[in-house]
Amino acid sequence: xxxxxxxxxxxxxxxxxxxxxxxxxxxxxxxxxxxxxxxxxxxxxxxxxxxxxxxxxxxxxxxxxxxxxxxxxxxxxxxxxxxxxxxxxxxxxxxxxxxxxxxxxxxxxxxxxxxxxxxxxxxxxxxxxxxxxxxxxxxxxxxxxxxxxxxxxxxxxxxxxxxxxxxxxxxxxxxxxxxxxxxxxxxxxxxxxxxxxxxxxxxxxxxxxxxxxxxxxxxxxxxxxxxxxxxxxxxxxxxxxxxxxxxxxxxxxxxxxxxxxxxxxxxxxxxxxxxxxxxxxxxxxxxx
Numbered sequence: 001x002x003x004x005x006x007x008x009x010x011x012x013x014x015x016x017x018x019x020x021x022x023x024x025x026x027x028x029x030x031x032x033x034x035x036x037x038x039x040x041x042x043x044x045x046x047x048x049x050x051x052x053x054x055x056x057x058x059x060x061x062x063x064x065x066x067x068x069x070x071x072x073x074x075x076x077x078x079x080x081x082x083x084x085x086x087x088x089x090x091x092x093x094x095x096x097x098x099x100x101x102x103x104x105x106x107x108x109x110x111x112x113x114x115x116x117x118x119x120x121x122x123x124x125x126x127x128x129x130x131x132x133x134x135x136x137x138x139x140x141x142x143x144x145x146x147x148x149x150x151x152x153x154x155x156x157x158x159x160x161x162x163x164x165x166x167x168x169x170x171x172x173x174x175x176x177x178x179x180x181x182x183x184x185x186x187x188x189x190x191x192x193x194x195x196x197x198x199x200x201x202x203x204x205x206x207x208x209x210x211x212x213x214x215x216x217x218x219x220x221x222x223x224x225x226x227x228x229x230x231x232x233x234x235x236x237x238x239x240x241x242x243x244x245x246x247x248x249x250x251x252x253x254x255x256x257x258x259x260x261x262x263x264x265x266x267x268x269x270x271x272x273x274x275x276x277x278x279x280x281x282x283x284x285x286x287x288x
Contacts, residue, residue: 017150018063022070024147025109034105046100046287050093050114053282056122058087059158060114061094063151067110072102084121084158093283107285116148117155118281124159124274126255131262136269138258139164139248143272152275164270172196172203173225179205185212189219204248213237217245223268227251231260238265 052058058081065077075098081087093114096103127138138161144152153163165171174188182188185205192203202222207213210233216224217240224241226234228251241247246267253261253271261269 018066019070021148021151022063022067022109025067025112026070026106029109030105034101037101037104040101040104042101044100045098046103047095047097048103048285048287049095050111051284051286052087052089052091052093053284055088056086056118056281057125057159058085058093058114058118058281058283059083059121059155060117060151063113063117064094064110067106067113068096068098068103071106072099074098075102075106084160086125096285111283111285113151115280115283116145116278117151117158118283119278120152120155120275121159122281123255123278124156124161127258127269127271127274128160130255130259131269134262134265136249136262136266137162138274139268139270140274141270141272141276142167143276145275156274159274161274162268170201172201173206174204175206175227176208185216186219189216189221206250209233210236210240213240217241221245223248225250225270226266231264234261234264234266 050064061079061081061083065079068075068077075096078095078097080092080094087093124138124140131138140153140156140161141164142149149166153166156163165173172192174185174192179185179188182191185207189203189205196203204223204225205216205219205221206225206227207216208227208229213224213226223246225248226237229237229249234247234249237247248268248270249261249264249266250270253269254273258269258271
């Protein structure tokens with residue numbers, strides 16, 4: 001799959017966004033020059049393999065290919081599995097061939113992206129597996145590394161999850177502080193609709209109890225978030241709503257709680273744990 005097709009199918013950003021991130025990563029890592037790889041003869045070539053050192057879901061191969069392409073257009077990066085594939089320990093993920101200096105200079109940047117993305121994708125897939133057999137869709141949040149949100153959210157998609165809003169600009173999410181400022185959920189929604197003035201931006205309202213849910217339902221918003229509700233309350237919320245508005249569960253969502261939350265019948269489950277505290281997936285680059 002080409003980078004452009006992969007980006008279109010999994011995210012809502014374009015190639016230039018990714019290239020900017022890669023260039024910033026190189027500036028941070030290389031600075032005035034790689035004084036270690038300079039010890040290698042300028043014309044030496046290298047063939048090396050990306051190898052999984054764990055079991056899970058690989059993500060970031062398309063990013064790694066761009067990393068090497070930015071470093072040296074002549075480097076050949078050949079994926080051996082697809083982004084989003086399950087892999088085992090010692091599986092070869094990709095082969096890279098080209099100038100040794102360029103490959104070793106770009107190695108850590110490529111690995112950093114792949115290891116973080118694969119860690120996120122693996123964790124997302126585990127959440128999805130726990131919710132299997134229900135209609136619940138696993139969502140990410142805005143709890144991402146500053147500057148790497150598109151990378152983190154792309155990894156969630158590759159792990160089988162879906163993206164919540166990208167930022168503050170593409171979805172209205174009315175929470176408790178917004179409601180307090182407006183005076184009520186009804187007032188907050190009315191103000192949001194006036195501000196949007198017909199723009200096609202969805203509105204979600206957070207509720208913390210069933211009374212707030214009952215007040216919000218007649219407002220016909222796009223989604224209602226059930227914030228830190230008990231399992232019993234979520235089940236009752238599903239019964240009260242009866243499919244009129246999609247429900248999203250949020251708060252205290254972990255790998256050991258997501259199955260029970262999904263079983264309540266909610267439509268979406270959002271978890272900051274997918275991205276804010278992910279463990280990197282172990283991958284190495286091994287030269288022939």
